[in-house]
Amino acid sequence: MSDDFIPPRGTLDWLPARQAARHAMLDRFRAICEGSGYAEVATPVFEEKALFSRTAGESSEVVGKEMYLFEDQGERVLALRPEFTASLMRLYLGNGMSREAQPVRVWCAGSCYRYAAVQRGRYREFTQVDAEAIGSDDPAVDAELIALQLRWYDALGLEGIELRINTIGDKGDREPYLAVLRDYLDAHIDHVDEEIRRQRDLNPLRAFDTKHPESQKVMADAPKIADHVSEAAREHFAAVRSFLDARGIVYTVDPTLVRGLDYYSRTTWEVAWPELGAQSGIGGGGRYDGLAESIGGPATPGVGFASGVERVLLALEDQGRLPAPATRVDAFFAIFADDARPALHALLDQARDAGVRCEADLAGRAVKGQMKQADRIGAARTVVCGDDEWARRACLVRDMASGEQVEVPLDGLVEFLVNAKG
């Protein structure tokens, strides 16, 4: 393999401690979702490009710049999924789920793909956990999902996170507001950056996400969408807030929060851990009452969120709260009698079959080296078999924490280890 295959800086490697933490994080997410009536589903890794371009929108960064596209042998243009929401709505529509009790609550987790400059917290292949409630426009559902997302962070022990919420109104509110926003941009066009000028016609809302300091100043005074939404959307948002307030959830209303995907309507939210740096957004979501129609379905309300597992993991790591892997090894076999090795390796497998996590020295280490190795891998016990023990068809089992040692006949070893494990 050439040097070119050595991963670049910024790549997040799933080494054992992180992989164990990742599983613990996903297990938590599963338990929390299932405890709230969300059922696990899965969606394909690649989909027709149009599924994303018609929902998240051509003018969004995700679709316009970040999709991995390829043509298959049937000349279909396919995309590696950049997110789950459109696929989950399609799953709902395509399986007659509107006939089930509403809303249908689903969750899923898996890899997503976005082409972007790799840096800490931003990867081309990353993992999302996602939860959606489809089929209800009740503001209680928006709040339920926000609460569910926060419950996960809380269960992981994440601290210092910030929730921002906003309403961006309904599709009908959008055009009149965009006209007002374009007029404002035109009046300040000499003070905004090139990207905003480029987006003026296509998607002027993106101007709120600018990183350009002078443009940020201009956008701080720009007309905000929340002031241009219908009475119905305003009431819906007030109700979402009352459901959050009753739960004691702390949030900031951020009138500049528009989110980067076109399908949103009404409630939008983002959760960040600011200390994470440039990529501090650990999860976001919102309502998407017009999405079903954009893929040919009947009007169907929906709301949900996704969270980036890698970003949450980095935040946990920074806060020293990475879920600890379970003790990796129950028993380390230190075999010094060469003749004993086949019989002890057979016993080791029998113990594994009985649910005891075991390892054996394979490096031919001396006594001291093997004890050190047992310590290093955090083994709860060490099974020692030297020539004397082998002659008696026995072994010594040493409790690594207390240092206590007992002799155990080999034919009772598996049972002993199972009982010792408790």
Ligand code: HAM
């Ligand atoms: P999103 O804000 O595009 O929303 O992504 C959700 C989360 O995925 C982000 O907050 C971030 O933590 C993580 N993420 C996004 N891009 C990357 C990347 N390149 N590297 C690492 N992590 C990343 C959605 O995807 C919507 N589908 C959420 C949703 C569900 N809205 C309604 N339902």
